[in-house]
Amino acid sequence: MPRMISTRAAQALTGVAALALLATACTSPGGAAQNSTPPATRNPFGHVHGMAADPDTGQVLLATHYGLFDVSTEPAEKLSPTIDLMGFAWASPPRPTPATSTPPATPAQGRTCRTLSVSSIPTTAGKPGHRFPDRANPTSTPWPPHETASSASTANCGSAPMARNGVPSRPPSNRWRWQDRLKATSSWRPQKTASNGPPTGATPGHCRTERRC
């Protein structure tokens, strides 16, 4: 079914707020990412990596060097924290069907972020002092624990041990590799259970962090 957009919404998009778009490189000559704070210039977006037009709301979203912006309002609104969105794709929110006429919940519109894995590079990447993980030598890496026991959503995690001691959860397919890392970096050891099987609780891969950006 083709994506549909109302004519009125499309017309609204043509009269929206202003912005400056610079197609510059993403790193400085020294290699450091410029994703900390937008400079005090007339361009708050840096350069644009991706865009989307929402057929339902008439929004035009820009994924930029400094975060996600809704430019279909005047003035434009910054939806996300300052983050270099190198890649971006918009999954249109679900629409009511004749069988389910209840509208879906209001989407987060980019204001909340959910960490789905620990393989993403933190926003400090590229800053002075940051070291990228060395997967070949886990003990030498800083390995920032994105998803900790204190920050993880306990509603779905239960007592899943993968979220303990500041250790992020991993998808089941990567469990063997993650266990190797646990041995090298953490004092935590798997709990023994009556069945001697895997600990109770949610599947580690389902233990995710959701936070307000």
Added chain:
Amino acid sequence: MFTAFADPRTAVGVAPDSTVHISRDAGNAWEQTGKVSAPAAAITAAVDDGGELRIWVTTDNGVEHSADGGAAFNTAIPTTSSVVR
């Protein structure tokens, strides 16, 4: 070339020379339809309720919009800035 799908068969793309191209067979064949005013950084497209293909392209001059299937573009969002954080 930056590309985007408006529906499962209709794809649009903008080339380094700022020309805009459309494929109506899921990317097998392409035809040039128009041109934006400056080098592009991103593109997206959708089909409106009248069946018209609408295309948005971010360029050095701002967001340019076409309401006629890519034949003509106008700058929908000009190049100044004002942002609520």
